Amino acid sequence: MAQRVAIVGTGQTDHRSHRPDVSQREMIHEAVLRALADCRLSIGEIDAIVIGNMDHFESINYVDTWSVEGSGGVMKPIMKVTTGGTTGTSVAVAAYYHVASGLFDKVLAIGWEKNSESDTTAAIITCSDPIWDRFSYSGAIPSLATEASAYMKQYGATQEDAARVAVRDRNNALNNPHAHLRRPITVADVMSSPMLAYPIKLLDVCPRTDGACAVVFAAANIARKMCPRPAWIKACSVRHTYTWFGDSTDYTSGLVSLKRAAQEAFQTAGIRNPAEELDVAELYLPYTYAGLKWIEDLGFCGPGEGARFVADGHTDMNGKIPVNPSGGVISTNCIGATALLRVAEAAIQIMGKGGKRQVPDVRQALATGFGGCFWSDVMILSAHRP
Amino acid sequence: MNSWENEVVPLTLKGQIAVPYTWWVGETGSRFLMALRDEGKILGNRCRRCGCTYVPPRKNCGRCFGDIEDWIELGRKGVVTAYTIIRYPFKLQPAVPPFAYAIIRLDGADVGLVHIIKKDVDKIHNGAKVRARFKEKSSRKGDIMDIECFEMQG
Amino acid sequence: MDNIAIVGVAQTRYERRKKDKTYFDLVYEVTRDALNDAGMQIGDIDNVVTVSNDFLDGRTISSMAVGDAAGAHDKNISCVEGDGTFGAFYGAMRVLGGFKTSLIVAHSKGSEGDMKFITNGMFDPIYQRHLGLESISASALQANAYMDSYHISEEDIARVSVKNHGNAKHNPYAQLAMDLTIDDVISSRKIADPIKLLDCSPISDGAAAVIIADQAHGRKAKNKPIWIRGIAHCSDQYFLGDRDLADPAALRETARRAYAMAGIADPMKSIDVVELYDAFSYMEPLWLEGLGFSRPGRGMQLLKDGITTMNGALPVNPSGGVLSAHAVLVAGLARIVEAVLQLRGEAGDRQVHGAKTALAHGINGPCGQSHCVWILSNET
Numbered sequence: 001m002a003q004r005v006a007i008v009g010t011g012q013t014d015h016r017s018h019r020p021d022v023s024q025r026e027m028i029h030e031a032v033l034r035a036l037a038d039c040r041l042s043i044g045e046i047d048a049i050v051i052g053n054m055d056h057f058e059s060i061n062y063v064d065t066w067s068v069e070g071s072g073g074v075m076k077p078i079m080k081v082t083t084g085g086t087t088g089t090s091v092a093v094a095a096y097y098h099v100a101s102g103l104f105d106k107v108l109a110i111g112w113e114k115n116s117e118s119d120t121t122a123a124i125i126t127c128s129d130p131i132w133d134r135f136s137y138s139g140a141i142p143s144l145a146t147e148a149s150a151y152m153k154q155y156g157a158t159q160e161d162a163a164r165v166a167v168r169d170r171n172n173a174l175n176n177p178h179a180h181l182r183r184p185i186t187v188a189d190v191m192s193s194p195m196l197a198y199p200i201k202l203l204d205v206c207p208r209t210d211g212a213c214a215v216v217f218a219a220a221n222i223a224r225k226m227c228p229r230p231a232w233i234k235a236c237s238v239r240h241t242y243t244w245f246g247d248s249t250d251y252t253s254g255l256v257s258l259k260r261a262a263q264e265a266f267q268t269a270g271i272r273n274p275a276e277e278l279d280v281a282e283l284y285l286p287y288t289y290a291g292l293k294w295i296e297d298l299g300f301c302g303p304g305e306g307a308r309f310v311a312d313g314h315t316d317m318n319g320k321i322p323v324n325p326s327g328g329v330i331s332t333n334c335i336g337a338t339a340l341l342r343v344a345e346a347a348i349q350i351m352g353k354g355g356k357r358q359v360p361d362v363r364q365a366l367a368t369g370f371g372g373c374f375w376s377d378v379m380i381l382s383a384h385r386p
Numbered sequence: 387m388n389s390w391e392n393e394v395v396p397l398t399l400k401g402q403i404a405v406p407y408t409w410w411v412g413e414t415g416s417r418f419l420m421a422l423r424d425e426g427k428i429l430g431n432r433c434r435r436c437g438c439t440y441v442p443p444r445k446n447c448g449r450c451f452g453d454i455e456d457w458i459e460l461g462r463k464g465v466v467t468a469y470t471i472i473r474y475p476f477k478l479q480p481a482v483p484p485f486a487y488a489i490i491r492l493d494g495a496d497v498g499l500v501h502i503i504k505k506d507v508d509k510i511h512n513g514a515k516v517r518a519r520f521k522e523k524s525s526r527k528g529d530i531m532d533i534e535c536f537e538m539q540g
Numbered sequence: 541m542d543n544i545a546i547v548g549v550a551q552t553r554y555e556r557r558k559k560d561k562t563y564f565d566l567v568y569e570v571t572r573d574a575l576n577d578a579g580m581q582i583g584d585i586d587n588v589v590t591v592s593n594d595f596l597d598g599r600t601i602s603s604m605a606v607g608d609a610a611g612a613h614d615k616n617i618s619c620v621e622g623d624g625t626f627g628a629f630y631g632a633m634r635v636l637g638g639f640k641t642s643l644i645v646a647h648s649k650g651s652e653g654d655m656k657f658i659t660n661g662m663f664d665p666i667y668q669r670h671l672g673l674e675s676i677s678a679s680a681l682q683a684n685a686y687m688d689s690y691h692i693s694e695e696d697i698a699r700v701s702v703k704n705h706g707n708a709k710h711n712p713y714a715q716l717a718m719d720l721t722i723d724d725v726i727s728s729r730k731i732a733d734p735i736k737l738l739d740c741s742p743i744s745d746g747a748a749a750v751i752i753a754d755q756a757h758g759r760k761a762k763n764k765p766i767w768i769r770g771i772a773h774c775s776d777q778y779f780l781g782d783r784d785l786a787d788p789a790a791l792r793e794t795a796r797r798a799y800a801m802a803g804i805a806d807p808m809k810s811i812d813v814v815e816l817y818d819a820f821s822y823m824e825p826l827w828l829e830g831l832g833f834s835r836p837g838r839g840m841q842l843l844k845d846g847i848t849t850m851n852g853a854l855p856v857n858p859s860g861g862v863l864s865a866h867a868v869l870v871a872g873l874a875r876i877v878e879a880v881l882q883l884r885g886e887a888g889d890r891q892v893h894g895a896k897t898a899l900a901h902g903i904n905g906p907c908g909q910s911h912c913v914w915i916l917s918n919e920t
Contacts, residue, residue: 239616469684
C-alpha cells in the first residue's frame with residue numbers, strides 16, 4: 001500500500017551567474033544544509049538521497065558517488081536521476097517514490113547546476129541525435145523559436161504579448177531573495193533587447209545560473225510531526241514524449257506532453273477547473289511565449305486565449321491564478337535545479353513560508369517541469385493530506 | 387532476420403563533442419592550490435568533530451557534515467599505502483609508462499593523497515617512505531601537478 | 541515490504557562491437573523480448589525507467605535516445621544514471637509506490653566511446669583527473685591494497701578468471717567463454733600491477749531489461765514470478781584515499797539491510813546462487829567478504845575449497861560474471877536477469893539445480909564505492 005508523502009522542508013542557494021567561492025560539491029552542500037535547517041533535521045536522519053543535474057554542463061561522471069561529501073551521501077543510499085531540463089521534477093518524483101514505496105521515511109532530493117563552468121550551447125547540442133538531428137536542428141533556442149512563431153501565426157499573438165510574461169516574472173523576482181536576476185524590466189526593455197532567433201529576444205529567455213536546491217520528502221506519520229503545514233503530494237505525472245525533434249513539430253496541437261501529463265495529474269487530484277481550483281502555479285517557462293501557450297495546454301484558458309488571460313492580469317500576484325511568485329525560470333535557471341525549484345517554491349507557498357512572495361491562503365499548488373525534447377512533468381501539492 | 391538486412395552494410399559516423407570546461411575551485415581548494423604554487427607547501431585541514439585531517443583540504447567533513455575550520459601544514463613526507471605500476475599508455479597520463487600511481491599517507495594526514503611515482507617503480511612497496519618533489523616555482527600553475535611526483539626515500 | 545515480483549527478463553548477446561545496432565535497436569530488442577518473456581503487451585506496462593549514461597552515449601540527456609524504443613510513449617518515465625541494479629531499484633520502488641508494473645531497461649555500447657576518457661570523468665576534476673586516473677588504474681590500486689593487506693597471491697585471483705571464463709562456456713549470451721589455466725592468466729600481459737589482461741573484464745555492447753510487477757500481476761505472469769525479498773544500496777566515501785579500499789564497508793551495510801529485509805540470518809545457508817559484479821578478478825573474493833560469505837581476507841578460500849564452483853555449495857557467477865561480459869550499466873541488471881533465470885530453472889547448461897534463493901549484486905562509482913544487493917526467491 002503506497003505511503004502518503006509530503007514535503008517538509010526546502011533549501012536553496014542564493015542563485016548567481018557565477019559562484020567562484022565554492023566548488024560544485026560545496027554549492028550542493030549549501031543547499032542541503034539549508035533544507036535540513038528548514039525542517040530541523042540532521043543529515044544522519046536522512047534515509048536516502050536522490051540527486052540530479054545535466055552531466056555535460058559540469059563534466060562529472062557518476063555525480064551520485066562523486067557528490068557524497070557535499071550531498072550527505074556517505075554511508076547512505078544515493079542515486080542519480082537525470083532527464084534534461086525536467087531533471088529537477090524527475091528528482092522530485094523519484095524522491096516521492098522512495099517514500100511512497102515504504103522503504104524510506106525521510107528522503108532528500110537535490111537538483112543543481114553550475115552553468116558558469118561550461119559552454120551551455122555546446123553541451124546542450126549533444127542532446128540531439130548525432131546522426132539525424134545534430135547537424136541541422138540543435139541548441140535550446142531554435143526549437144523554441146519555431147514553436148513561438150507557429151503560435152503567433154496561429155492565434156495572432158504579438159511579441160509584446162509575450163514580453164508581458166517576462167515583465168511579470170522579473171517583477172515577482174524582486175520579492176525572492178534567492179532569485180538570480182533581481183532588476184525589474186518593462187515591455188519596452190524586452191522589445192529593444194537583441195534578437196536571438198525570431199521572435200525570441202534576449203529578455204524573452206532565461207539566464208544561465210549557478211545554483212542548487214534541496215527538498216526533504218517525508219512519510220505521512222513523520223511529516224505531521226516535523227512540519228506544522230506540510231505540502232502533501234497529491235499527484236505527479238510525467239510525459240517525456242519525443243525522441244527526435246522532428247516528431248515534435250506539429251505545434252498546432254499544443255504542447256502534447258504537458259496536456260497529457262496535466263490531464264493525468266488533474267484527474268488523480270480531482271481538478272476540473274485548474275484556474276479556479278489551483279491557488280498558485282510555479283510553471284517551468286524557459287521563455288516568454290511558453291507563458292502564453294502552455295497555460296492553454298494546462299487548461300487555465302482556452303486555445304488562443306493565453307495572451308488575453310495574461311494581459312488581463314489573471315496570472316499576476318493578485319490575480320485569479322498567480323504564476324511564478326518566485327520569479328520563475330526567466331529569473332533563475334540553474335538547470336538541474338530549475339524544475340526542482342518549481343516544486344520547492346510550490347511547497348513553500350503551501351507551507352506558508354513565502355515571505356514577501358507568499359500568495360495568501362494557498363491550499364493547492366501546481367509545479368511543472370519542462371525540458372528535453374518538449375517533455376513535461378506535472379506535480380500537484382496540497383495543504384490537505386490526500 | 388529480414389531479407390533486406392542481408393544487403394545492408396552498416397555505416398558508422400565519427401564524431402567528437404567539444405565541450406570546454408572551467409571549474410571553479412572554490413575558496414578552500416584555491417587556498418590549497420595557491421600554497422602549492424606560491425609556497426611549495428602542502429596544506430591539509432582538520433575536522434574538529436571527528437579529528438580527521440584531510441588532504442586535499444575540504445570545506446566540510448563528509449562524515450560529520452559540518453564546516454572545517456582548522457588548517458595545518460603537512461610537510462612533504464609520507465608513506466605509500468597502496469600503489470600500482472602502470473604499463474599502458476593513455477593520453478592524460480602525466481608520465482610515460484612504466485610509472486606508478488600511489489595512495490600516499492602524508493605525515494599528519496588521516497587520509498591518503500593519490501599521486502604518482504616515476505622512478506625506481508620496481509622498488510615500491512607499501513610502507514615505503516616517500517617525499518614530494520615540487521616543480522620549479524616558475525613552472526607551477528596552481529594545480530595538483532605542481533607536485534611533480536613523489537620520490538622514494540632511503 | 542509488499543510482495544513484488546520480476547515477471548519478465550531479457551538480455552542481448554554481449555559482444556565487443558554490435559556494428560549493425562544502435563542503442564535504440566538494442567533497447568527495443570530487449571523491451572520486446574522482456575514483454576514476450578512476461579507474456580505481456582506494451583500496454584500492460586504502466587511506467588518505464590531507462591538506465592543510461594551521458595558520457596557513455598556521447599549525449600547529454602541520454603535518456604532521450606531511448607524513450608520510444610522502451611515503449612514509453614505516453615507513459616510515466618524516468619531515467620537513472622548508474623548501474624542497472626540501481627535503476628531496477630527505482631523501478632521496484634515505483635511499483636511499491638503505486639504503479640502496477642515497471643519496465644527497466646539498460647543499454648551501453650562500449651565500442652562507441654573511449655572507456656579510458658569516459659571513466660577518467662569519474663574522478664575529481666580538480667585533484668585527480670589530471671593524474672590520468674581511470675577505472676583500470678584505480679581498480680589496480682584497490683587490488684594492491686586488498687591483496688597486500690591479506691597476502692593474497694596473483695594465483696589466488698587468477699583462479700577467479702579461470703572459473704568464470706570457464707562458466708561462460710555454458711552461457712550463450714557471454715562474450716568471452718574461454719578454457720584457461722592459472723598459468724594463462726598469470727602470464728597474460730601486465731596492465732597495471734597486480735592486474736593482468738586476463739584479470740580484466742572486456743569492453744562490451746549490450747542491453748538488458750527487467751519487468752517488475754505488483755502481487756496481483758505477479759501471480760498472473762506467464763512464467764514463475766520471482767519475488768523480491770530484499771533490496772538495498774549504500775555508498776561509501778568518494779576520494780580514493782578517504783577510505784580503506786580493502787574494506788568493503790558500504791557493501792557490508794548494503795548486505796546487512798538486504799538480508800534483514802529478506803529475513804536471512806545466515807547467508808551461506810540461505811542463499812543458493814550468487815551473481816556478483818566481478819569487473820576484475822580480485823573483486824569476486826573482496827565482494828564475497830563484504831556480503832558476509834567469508835571473513836575479511838579469506839574470500840579466496842571459498843574458491844580454493846571448491847565452494848563457489850558450479851559443483852560447490854554456493855556457485856558464484858555461473859553466467860561467467862562481468863569478467864565474461866561487461867556492458868557498463870547493463871552488467872548489474874544482467875546479474876538480476878541471470879539470477880531470475882536460475883530461480884525459474886531456465887538457466888540451461890549453467891543451471892544451479894534446485895536454486896530457491898539467489899543474490900544479485902551491482903556496483904557504481906570508482907572501486908565499488910556504491911553497492912546494490914538484490915535477494916530473490918521463487919517461493920512466496
